[in-house]
Amino acid sequence: MIHRLPWLLALMLATAAAKCGPAADARPRASEPEEQLPPDQRDAYQLGREVFELVDRAVAYRSSHRGRPAANITQMGIESLTPATVRRVVNVQREPVVTVEFRKGGGRQIVSCRGDSQILEDASMNGGRFTLMCSTSAGAQRPMEVAVLPER
Numbered sequence: 001m002i003h004r005l006p007w008l009l010a011l012m013l014a015t016a017a018a019k020c021g022p023a024a025d026a027r028p029r030a031s032e033p034e035e036q037l038p039p040d041q042r043d044a045y046q047l048g049r050e051v052f053e054l055v056d057r058a059v060a061y062r063s064s065h066r067g068r069p070a071a072n073i074t075q076m077g078i079e080s081l082t083p084a085t086v087r088r089v090v091n092v093q094r095e096p097v098v099t100v101e102f103r104k105g106g107g108r109q110i111v112s113c114r115g116d117s118q119i120l121e122d123a124s125m126n127g128g129r130f131t132l133m134c135s136t137s138a139g140a141q142r143p144m145e146v147a148v149l150p151e152r
Helices: 005-018 039-064 118-125
Strands: 085-092 095-102 110-116 129-136 141-147
Touching: 039 085, 039 095, 039 110, 039 118, 039 129, 039 141, 110 118, 118 129
Parallel strands: none
Antiparallel strands: 085 095, 095 110, 110 129, 129 141
C-alpha cells in the first residue's frame, strides 16, 4: 500500500492540474445567433427550421413507401397545426413542396416560407445554409437564405 501512495499522489496532482484554468462553461456566452438577426431573417429562420424538418420527413416517407409521396402532412404522422404555425405539403411530380405559415402574422415581416427537397442538398453542400421562397406581410415573394441553427 505504501508503494502505491506516490503513484496515487501523482495521479491526483495530474488530475487537479488538468482541471486548472477557466472552465469551458465559465466563458461569457455569446447571445443566441438567432437573436442577433433582423426581424425578417428571424421569422425566416423560425419557419425554415420547420420547413427543413418537414421536407426531410416527406422525402423519408416517399423513400420508405416505394416512391409514393404522402398526400398530406397527417399521412406522414405529423400534425398540420401547431400553436404557432400551419403546415402544408403538395406534391409536384412526386416531389414534396412544404409550406409553413404563421397562424398569426401580425407584427411579422415574413408570414410563410416554402421549400422542396433541393434544400436538403443545398444544406449538405453549403454548411447548413439553404434558400427558401418566402412571402412578406405585404404579399411579395422573395428568396431568403437561412441556415439550420442548433436547437435551443
